[in-house]
Amino acid sequence: MRTRDENKEQAIRTKAVEMVVRDGFDGLSMQKLAKAAGVSPATIYIYFKDKEDLIIQVCHQLSARMADATLADFDPDMHFDEGLRRQWLNRARYCLENPVEMHFLEQIRYSPFNEKCHSKTDMRFRNAMKRFVHNAIDRGELQRLPVEVYWSVAFAPLYQLVKFHMSGRGLADAPFEMTEETIDRTLEVVLRGLKP
Amino acid sequence: MRTRDENKEQAIRTKAVEMVVRDGFDGLSMQKLAKAAGVSPATIYIYFKDKEDLIIQVCHQLSARMADATLADFDPDMHFDEGLRRQWLNRARYCLENPVEMHFLEQIRYSPFNEKCHSKTDMRFRNAMKRFVHNAIDRGELQRLPVEVYWSVAFAPLYQLVKFHMSGRGLADAPFEMTEETIDRTLEVVLRGLKP
DNA sequence: CTAAAATAAACGAACATTCATTTATCTTTG
DNA sequence: CAAAGATAAATGAATGTTCGTTTATTTTAG
Numbered sequence: 001m002r003t004r005d006e007n008k009e010q011a012i013r014t015k016a017v018e019m020v021v022r023d024g025f026d027g028l029s030m031q032k033l034a035k036a037a038g039v040s041p042a043t044i045y046i047y048f049k050d051k052e053d054l055i056i057q058v059c060h061q062l063s064a065r066m067a068d069a070t071l072a073d074f075d076p077d078m079h080f081d082e083g084l085r086r087q088w089l090n091r092a093r094y095c096l097e098n099p100v101e102m103h104f105l106e107q108i109r110y111s112p113f114n115e116k117c118h119s120k121t122d123m124r125f126r127n128a129m130k131r132f133v134h135n136a137i138d139r140g141e142l143q144r145l146p147v148e149v150y151w152s153v154a155f156a157p158l159y160q161l162v163k164f165h166m167s168g169r170g171l172a173d174a175p176f177e178m179t180e181e182t183i184d185r186t187l188e189v190v191l192r193g194l195k196p
Numbered sequence: 197m198r199t200r201d202e203n204k205e206q207a208i209r210t211k212a213v214e215m216v217v218r219d220g221f222d223g224l225s226m227q228k229l230a231k232a233a234g235v236s237p238a239t240i241y242i243y244f245k246d247k248e249d250l251i252i253q254v255c256h257q258l259s260a261r262m263a264d265a266t267l268a269d270f271d272p273d274m275h276f277d278e279g280l281r282r283q284w285l286n287r288a289r290y291c292l293e294n295p296v297e298m299h300f301l302e303q304i305r306y307s308p309f310n311e312k313c314h315s316k317t318d319m320r321f322r323n324a325m326k327r328f329v330h331n332a333i334d335r336g337e338l339q340r341l342p343v344e345v346y347w348s349v350a351f352a353p354l355y356q357l358v359k360f361h362m363s364g365r366g367l368a369d370a371p372f373e374m375t376e377e378t379i380d381r382t383l384e385v386v387l388r389g390l391k392p
Numbered sequence: 393c394t395a396a397a398a399t400a401a402a403c404g405a406a407c408a409t410t411c412a413t414t415t416a417t418c419t420t421t422g
Numbered sequence: 423c424a425a426a427g428a429t430a431a432a433t434g435a436a437t438g439t440t441c442g443t444t445t446a447t448t449t450t451a452g
Contacts, residue, residue, distance in 0.1 A: 110305070153382060193387075235399090
């Protein structure tokens, strides 16, 4: 029998992400996607059940990649300051190196697709984070806080910086670029708030 | 001549927001919207130039409402702690009282529509914020920070809490509700980080 | 009356998906 | 080793549906 051309599936996935980022969800049509990926419309349905399945599969793939990138060189038993910095740098680097994928995931996160895209990978990732936090609390490196409070303070500022960076503009519509210096300065403030 | 029925325009706006929140941007069709609003499809085009104009106008209306709510009982000359708390409570209350509108605005913010929805109201609002911050720095109530760093630490955590609350679930898929106690606890941490 | 509001019906275009057919590759046979 | 058969990949064309928008007509208030 004829063998699958994996390049075609990946072309479909890649172009789908690009189209959603450029034109929004209503700009993603199966026929235009097929043309962009250099493939017949019917071919898409060999790899994906339907349009929704395509979006969900792409979402899972990208989420897993991002989770992996975030956990690189990270150990839940690290000192809190070091571990948090490692994660900030990992996340920042991933976002800067994959702006389109990042944009796609954010667009998913705030759309009705969000509920359908919860994966088990997220669970593995969350458990690592949970252990990291409890270690830090036990060692007196971190205040005892409700986990949602901790998360909000520890990560939301980073993602806001990333958002500024990706839009290219800061608050007063002034050009903005997120440097490692910016990251460290912000992290300094956050850590001071979180310390016991 | 016949007079405009303002109720019809508002019904169109309201239903449009509901449809986008429930079904996403690709779930908003002019014919379904007309049916939901109890109106003929052609009537929508009396009030709005086209579909894009409809979305942008709705976005502007809701942004203005939210900016107003945020600035209620707020004065840029307030003490930093008091002023920030006032804004947190204002924003939190608005989000909790208008979850659907909030969800709509977030969906806009991460979509390609975002660029087309920048309003002058945002500018007025941003200027008030800028003055508030410079006052606080001059009085020694706040560290001198790049404005994007300040903003990321001062507000992103609040919006993350709101996001948890609106989804109804916290980090470990456990039920989560944002109470005034949660807000104050988080604000405490943030303020500690931002103080000189 | 008049003029704008409101509508029902209709427009071509684009939509997601399917179907009948062709193409490419592996397996079996001589 | 080569030709035939088997099978899934891949396709172009067509399906009926729904899309955003317009037009011709009716309704309603000043």
